[in-house]
Amino acid sequence: MGTLEIIRRNGEKVRLFSKEPFCTLKSAAQNSSLMGDDNVQLSIVSSELLNLGKGDKIIVEGEEYTIRTKVNREMLSDNHYVHDATFYGVMYELMKSLYRNTDANGKSSKSTFDLTYNIRDFVKVLIYNVSRDYPGLWAFDEANCPDTEPRTISFARNNCLQVLQMLCSDREFDLEFLITQKDGVRTIHIGKFGAKVVPPGWQRFL
Structure with missing residues (x-):
């Protein structure tokens, strides 16, 4: 047990x-x-x-x-x-943070705006926003993020989970995100990971 x-x-x-x-x-x-x-x-x-x-x-x-x-x-x-x-x-922590036009210093001016970025830069902005509410807890595997063409996307008071799901949808960059954890740090990975995550077996707890 x-x-x-x-x-x-x-x-x-x-x-x-x-x-x-x-x-x-x-x-x-x-x-x-x-x-x-x-x-x-x-x-x-x-x-x-x-x-x-x-x-x-x-x-x-x-x-x-x-x-x-x-x-x-x-x-x-x-x-x-x-x-x-x-x-x-x-x-679900990402739902707490509003996706704003935020720079690396945490400064932001708007929650309704347009950005023209590749997916790597969109996710970097997401990390800047999440770090406002969870300093030091969230990271981005930027080095292994696929290269994409820039796209212009409009945002209107979206939370960061909504944005991450939208960015990876087939109508935008058609990719997938995966969140891993190590030593309390949550890391967002972007790529193609398969159709489903298989959860750990519960037999050892019952």
Whole structure:
């Protein structure tokens, strides 16, 4: 049986396989596809109320997943609780950052504008924007980004996830993005990676 724990926002850790106090997984499922869904759904049975909330996270195969929505709780008896929580991959952090006409120093003037760039320069602007909200956490594999012809694209208060998905769509550069994690840093890769990401097996946790 593998080890899985929840790391609270304050750093406290909650073991999901524990005899005292009792805590175990009722079920676990991962939804992961290239440029699409990336989440882990856990149903947790415990003898105590866990008080899980937004910002709590788990780490699966070195990848961070964080609670961003309300956790459903059910009290079946005084010492029998069920918690249903969805943990979202780091890709969803990009939704917090607005894609603005930002330079390498973080200075920006507009959120509605046109740019004429190749995909490498568009993604560099995206990193400048994300770094405003998550300093030091996001990087771009610029060296391995394919060369493309410049395109003129209009932006109007789009978040960075919307922009990344749009840039890679078949109506723009017809490429794919992949996000990897190492030592807490999220790196965006651009290229052709295949049709689907195969999620890690959950058998070792159950």
